[in-house]
Amino acid sequence: MKPLTATVRLQFHSDFTLDHAVPLVPYFAQLGISHVYASPILKARAGSRHGYDVVDPTRVNPELGGEAALERLVAALRQHGMGLILDTVSNHMAVGGADNPWWQSLLAWGRRSPYAEFFDIQWHSSDPLLAGQLLLPFLGSDYGLALKNGELPLQFDKHQGLLQVAHYEHRFPICPIDYGWILALSPDPALQALAEHFTALEASATPLADALPLQAELARLVHEGADLESALVAFDSRSENGFKRLHLLLERQTYRLASWRTAADDINWRRFFDINELGGLRVERAVVFEATHAKLFELIERGLVDGLRIDHIDGLADPRGYCRKLRRRVESLLARRPLNAALEHFPIYVEKILGANEHLHRDWLTDGTTGYEFMNQVSLLQHDPAGEAPLTELWANVTERPDFPEEVRLARHLVLNASLAGDCESVAQALLQVARNDLMTRDLTLGAIRRALQALVAHYPVYRTYFNACGRPAQDEAFFQQALANARHDLSEADWPLLEQLEQWLGGHAWRQLPPGRARKQLRHACVRFQQLTAPSAAKAVEDTAFYRSARLLSRNDVGFEAERFSAPLEA
Incomplete structure (x- = not known):
């Protein structure tokens, strides 16, 4: 196989499948391309044009031709000594809808589900309405209105034997334990008898396994004509009694249905930025890491994948730990690859935006970033410095913008108080718990913590830093201190002591120095949440907001660019 020298990026979807790329391979080879760089190919949401909304990481996407098509593409690449680098998403999965079996299991069974710990959920909320529940902000209107208008009908999936509430493309499964209450309202004796078995699942040691034959029996009975419809009609929320019944049924579930507008303030699970349909994964957990990467490791071992690009590495709880673990697992597979796909080194690149004077941490054991910083440097060389002063003056005079x-x-202040308000509040609440663990800090108020936190995040000069059990790495210290110093300008002197306290909590003192227990766990949680807040706040503030408000020179407004810099001289 050729060494990695040049790639061509291919965006696969249903209209451009893996098989469509096969006849293009000879042309790519003539161009000197060494590797095809493919968009994500694991099973994504139906009709996805990008592949980052994975619903099943255990399968190659059938819309792209499935595994057989992947084998055909790789065979064509091998004929020209070429390789395949695969884009992959470790941070999140597509949620909502009805097509992610892990998410649907979580909704049906809550913390009983084997996937309850796969998603990054805060089950313990200070809001009584969210105690032990998952907020689902997928409704097109307020919950009460949707209920009143009959927009949440209780339905039966005859193929799977599932009872669920529907709302447009979404399907919210009912816990099988509650099937008993529903079936008891049917006049059919067979369904009434089955209802008792569903209710008995509450006391079962293996309710998920025990529910499967019961659901199959329910599907059989309905197929043979059992009267389930009468029970479903009893939950028609357009009637007074149906309204009460359906609401009580939904209140018993592990989730709380809510308007999409509630997400910004009340969300209690991590998303990709502020996108409700992309739920954060906890790949720092061994079981989640293995489950989400099993198919990738299989493809690597079989010699079908020759490199990885990791999307949104800054969303993870521990990017360093993840990258090092991934490197170890991949290296262990190389000796098992076929001879025609032998590799001495397997490249791993991370999608990471580096700030000014920031360098990728070497101890991650990766091969570099995807190149935003290189494109920034190229762009700087393409602009004449003589144009900076007149364009800056023109923009300032015409717009009077800062x-x-x-x-x-x-x-940043805008997004922290709007689309990411709930995420910011989550960090503030986590820090409040840390404060309560020490007599010297327990008088610190949530309001003061919130003000200091927002000021610190608003001045963060990089997307994120990487605290660990040993504290803040020396490589990150200058960035944190810069944010700390500038945050003082946003705060009154009365809040400056809060900044000093944040300096200690957020990596100033290693959490491993604390004895194992609740206080240590809460400090670690606060540090992780803080770092998972700075990256999306930077992306939303810079790429999604400031780039659209500042147009001194649009060619400098691109992802990973330092837009405040106009040009740069050639350097040796």
């Missing part, structure tokens, strides 16, 4: 760094600061 300079770009100030636009970013204002935008």
Whole structure:
């Protein structure tokens, strides 16, 4: 196989499958391409045009031709000595809808589900309405209105034997334990008898396994004409009694249905930025890591994948730990690959935006980033420095907008109080719990913590830093201190002591120095949540807001670019 020298990016979807790429391989070879760089190919949401909304990481996407098509593409590449680098998503999966079996299991069974710990959920909420429940902000209107208008009908899936509430494309499964209450309202004796078995699942040691034959029996009875419809009609929320019954049924579930508008403030699970349909995964857990990567490891071992690009590495709880673990697992597979796909080194690249004077941590054991910083440098060389002063003056005079760094600061405050308000509040609440664990800090209030936190995040000069059990790495210290110093300008002197306390909590003192227990766990949780907040706040503020408000030179407004810099001289 050729060494990695040049790639061509191919975006696969239902209209451009893996088989469509096969006849293009000879042309790519003539161009000097060494590797095809493929968009995600694991099973994504139906009709996905990008593949980052994976619903089943255990399968190659059938819309792209499935595993057989992948084998045909790789065979064509091998004929020209070429390889395949695969884009993959470790941070999140597609949720909502009805097509992610892990998510649907979580909704049906709550913390009983084997996938309850796969998703990054905060089950313990200070809001009584969310105690032990998962907020589902997928409704097109307020919950009460949707219920009143009959927009949440109780339905039966005859193929799977599932009872579920529907709302447009979404399907919210009812816990099988509650089937008993529903079936008891049917006049059919067979369904009434089955209802008792469903109710008995509450006391079962293996309710998930025991529910499967009961659901199959329910499907059989309905197929043979059992009267389930009468029971479903009893939950028609357009009637007074149906309204009460359906609401009580939904209140018993492990989730709380809510308007999409509630997500910004009340969300209690991590998303990809502020997208409700992409739920964060806890790949730092061994079982989640193995389950989400099993198919990738199989493809690597079989010699079908020759490199990885990891999407949104900054969303993970522990990017360093993840990358090192991934490297170890991949290296262990190389000796098992076929001879025609032998590799001395397996490249792993991370999608990471580096700030000014920031360098990728070497101890991650990766081969580099996907190149935003390189494109930034190329762009700087393409602009004449003589144009900076007149364009800056023109933009300022015409718009009276602030300079770009100030636009970013204002935008960060905006997103922290709007689309990411719930995420910010989650970090503030976590820090409050840390404060309560020490007599010297327990008088610190949530309001003061919130103000100091927002000021610190608003001035963060990089997307995130990487605290660990030993504290803040020396490589990150300058960035944290820069944010700390600038945050003082946003706060009154009365809040400055809060910043000093944040400096200690957020990596100033290693959490491993604390004795094992609740306080240590809560400090670690607060540090992780803080770092998972700075990256999306930067992306939403810079890429999604400031770039659209500051147009001094649009060619400098691109992902990973330092838009405040206009040009750069050639350097040796």
